[in-house]
Each structure stands twice: as structure tokens, then as C-alpha cells.
Amino acid sequence: MANFSLEAVKTLRERLGAGMVDSKNALIEADGDIDKAIEILRLKGMKGVAKREGRATSEGLVAAQESDSSATIIELACETDFVSKNEKFIALADTVINAVVAAGARTLEEALAAPAGSKTVADVITDEAAILGEKVELRRIAVVDGEHFAIYLHKTSKDLPPQVGVVVGYAGSDDETARTIAQHISFADPLYLSREEVPAAEVEKERELVTEIAKNEGKPEAALPKIIEGRLTGFFKTVVLVDQDYARDNKQSVKKVLDSAGLTLSGFARFKVGA
Known part of the structure; x- marks a missing residue:
């Protein structure tokens, strides 16, 4: 022996x-x-x-980092929560986010091709996956531009690394309010910053849906336009950040909070592991 x-x-x-x-x-x-x-x-x-290629990667973590004019967020995925809290996996995420930001990568393809020492990010991930014994993948990346940034990483379990992450780009000096907006986004999960960003086809589809619902409810024809617009407003409050009720005070909209704080948002990104 x-x-x-x-x-x-x-x-x-x-x-x-x-x-x-x-x-x-x-x-x-x-x-x-x-x-x-x-x-x-x-x-x-x-x-x-x-x-392991065909296996599902429903666990993992989110990591974020800012540079001079942008903030980057990534989702690094694995198969089990056992690996997601492994020090090697967490260190890998640090290596990946550092390499991605240093390379100025903005797409998943650019991120995987980013130099990480003598290798690429893709090679480093493959090597670590072999050691960890699970499928590991860089699932997605987003980059937000702006003058300043608020980054919020949320742990859904105290035993696991962050699984919800938000980056917010903004102009203004109220950093604390900007951070609360990032926290709001982590909770409320808006899809768009403003109504203008919502695709016209999506708005039209919602309009057709609420119109049909209102007609099926037997609403008077004369009242339909007002009812439809009211329900569209409710739709926008669900998917549009500035239209949402502020999580810390639902008597105020996010837009009102931003205006009061003198903040203008340039964009945001929200990742949740496995979502």
C-alpha cells in the first residue's frame, strides 16, 4: 500500500x-x-x-464588479448547493468576474474568451469543473453603463453565496437611495426601466388580452377604454421599474423617490440563480 x-x-x-x-x-x-x-x-x-454536459445547473451564485464607467454582473452556475458554497467554486467566481471586467467583455462569448492568466475563462471553468466533479458554466453576463453604480447581492440562505444580484447605473449624489433602489429591484423584479423600453408588440398583446377580459366580464362598451387603460397601467406597474410602488413605502412610486433624491437611472440588471 x-x-x-x-x-x-x-x-x-x-x-x-x-x-x-x-x-x-x-x-x-x-x-x-x-x-x-x-x-x-x-x-x-x-x-x-x-x-456532465447534459446535466442541469440550477444552483450557483451571482457576482458583480464595477469599473470606471460600467458595472458587470455574472451568473456562475453549478449542479448542487454543496458545490455552490465550496471555497473553490467561490474563488472561481472571483477569478471569472475579475477576468471579464479586465477584458471589458460585454457578451457571453467575449466573457468566455477573456484571458485569465495563461488560459481563457472558458478553460479555467472547464478545469475547475473537472476538479469539482460537477458541470459548471458561466450562464450569463450583463453590463450596465453609468456615472455611478449601486451593487446589491442578496443571500437567499445564510449558508449559500449570493443568489440574487442587482447592478444599477445612475447619475446623482444620493448613494444611499440608489442602494435602496437596487434592493427594491431585487425584490420587485422589474423587466424594464421605463415604459418606452417595453416592446410595442408586448404592450399590444397585453392590450388585446385586457380588452377581451373586459368584454367577457360584460363591461359597458362606453366604459371599455377607461377600464382597458387602467388595466394597462397595472401591467406597467408590474414590469416597469419607475412605475412600481416603492418597496419601502408603497405610497410612493419609484419615480417619485428618484426625483426626490435627484437621481437619474441609466440602466439596471438583475440576475437570480436558476431563473
Whole structure:
């Protein structure tokens, strides 16, 4: 039997994040040589990558970082919450967001091709996935431009890394209110900043729907225009940020809060793991 100590097993686990049994078996196969054991674990992990391709990645984390004129948010996904809270996975997310921001990437393709040391982000993710033993993927990225930024990362469980993330670009000096707007977005999940951003086809589809509902309810023909417009207003309050009731005071709209604070938003992005 190979001669190795428990300290060697611990070292291997810390360096790769591998399990106790896998670490012991690799050291046995490597006759106690840690460097060789690392190669064995990596090789075995790489062989499993193809098998993992079809698996669902419903866990993970969100990470965000700002630069001089933009803020970037990413979702790094994995298969289980066990891996999502692994230090190796969290460190990987740091590596990825740093590389993506440094490269100025704005699309998923650009992010995956971004340099990360001597490799690309895609290669680093593949290597770490082999070590972690799960499918890991950079699922999406968004970049928000602006003068200033508010970043809010929310933990849905104290034992897990952030799973909801928001970045907000704004002009103005009230940083605290800007942060509360980011918190509001994390809760209210608006899809658009203003009504002008809502696609015309989506508005028309909603108009047709509420018109049909109102007619089926037997509403008077003369009252239909007012009823339809009222229900469209309700639709906009659901999907448009500035039209929403402010989460901290539902007697005020987000627009009123922004105006009172002297803030103008340039954009926002919200990611929720698995959504």
C-alpha cells in the first residue's frame, strides 16, 4: 500500500477541493506522490466533463464588479448547493468576474474568451469543473453603463453565496437611495426601466388580452377604454421599474423617490440563480 500521511490527504483536498475518498484513492494510485495525485484527479475529472454536459445547473451564485464607467454582473452556475458554497467554486467566481471586467467583455462569448492568466475563462471553468466533479458554466453576463453604480447581492440562505444580484447605473449624489433602489429591484423584479423600453408588440398583446377580459366580464362598451387603460397601467406597474410602488413605502412610486433624491437611472440588471 502507498505510504502517505493524513496531512497529504488534507493538502490534496485543500488544493483541489476534492473529497476525502477521491483524494485517498488518488494518493494510493500515485504511490503517495501529491503532484501525480493531482494529475490523476484532474484527468479523471476531465474524463467526466463530457458526461456532465447534459446535466442541469440550477444552483450557483451571482457576482458583480464595477469599473470606471460600467458595472458587470455574472451568473456562475453549478449542479448542487454543496458545490455552490465550496471555497473553490467561490474563488472561481472571483477569478471569472475579475477576468471579464479586465477584458471589458460585454457578451457571453467575449466573457468566455477573456484571458485569465495563461488560459481563457472558458478553460479555467472547464478545469475547475473537472476538479469539482460537477458541470459548471458561466450562464450569463450583463453590463450596465453609468456615472455611478449601486451593487446589491442578496443571500437567499445564510449558508449559500449570493443568489440574487442587482447592478444599477445612475447619475446623482444620493448613494444611499440608489442602494435602496437596487434592493427594491431585487425584490420587485422589474423587466424594464421605463415604459418606452417595453416592446410595442408586448404592450399590444397585453392590450388585446385586457380588452377581451373586459368584454367577457360584460363591461359597458362606453366604459371599455377607461377600464382597458387602467388595466394597462397595472401591467406597467408590474414590469416597469419607475412605475412600481416603492418597496419601502408603497405610497410612493419609484419615480417619485428618484426625483426626490435627484437621481437619474441609466440602466439596471438583475440576475437570480436558476431563473
